Amino acid sequence: ALVYLNGEFQSLSEARIPVLDRGFIFGDGIYEVIPVYGRKMFRAKQHMARLFRSLDAIGIPNPHSEENWMALIQKVMDAHPSDDQMVYLQVTRGVAKRAHAFPKEVTPTVFIMTNPLVLPSAQVRADGVACVTMEDRRWLHCEIKSISLLGNVLAAQHAAESGVTESIQFRDGWLTEGSSSNVWVVKNGVIMGPPKDHLILEGIRYGLLQELCEQHGIPFESRKITQEEVFAADELMISSATKEILPVVRLDAQTIGNGAPGPIYQQLYAAYQAAKH
């Protein structure tokens, strides 16, 4: 397997960055995670568009055209033995003497790697997963896919220490998102997600779920959702590149719905699988 780093294809163990890289010093960079099925990137256009939005949001000049990006990723994918992969790519502002504001002349650091895509097992999907709630204490630019993930790391660790899959975060009583996933609430046949604003990362599965709902006549609403509404949901689910869609059947000490994956989940999961091919 090969990784791409600043113009070179090399093995992961050979890849090196200088300690003054601003990604290391300040967490000054952005990233993407793209699922690959049968050696094809899924929703590549949308992931590229989000990558470009993230770069733009933090003022890193885009180092490659979309075509170049796709060619670089393709080369890394081609060198990997798995048909299903998760491509990770990261761009930092680059290497410079330590000072907080943007350096004048700096070249972005570009890194691409890929790993086997390990999806939740059929058993996990059949049983559903447990999650815990926590207060969202992250910054107010969650729409940027920043590599500064300390808040998400602490949320994920809280879930790990609780022996569950994800933390589901609330800001002042309003649902935001999971530690590394978006959250969906089903009530009376309507699927709802929090608004696409600065309080959540707009997952690529956000737009996908909207499309799938439209195709299958499932009413969809983007709106603010209270913690009470989450606990009172008929169904609860989380989505991400590496989880696809997962049903949540326990939250803290409470059972959600009837404690089993629900019909809207089943329908959306099937639609998601069909969309992959």
Ligand code: PDD
């Ligand atoms: N995370 N919200 C957060 C905070 C996330 O980190 C992610 C994904 C999502 C879902 O986005 P998408 O549908 O585009 O995967 C929402 C990736 C998988 C990660 O950090 O590994």
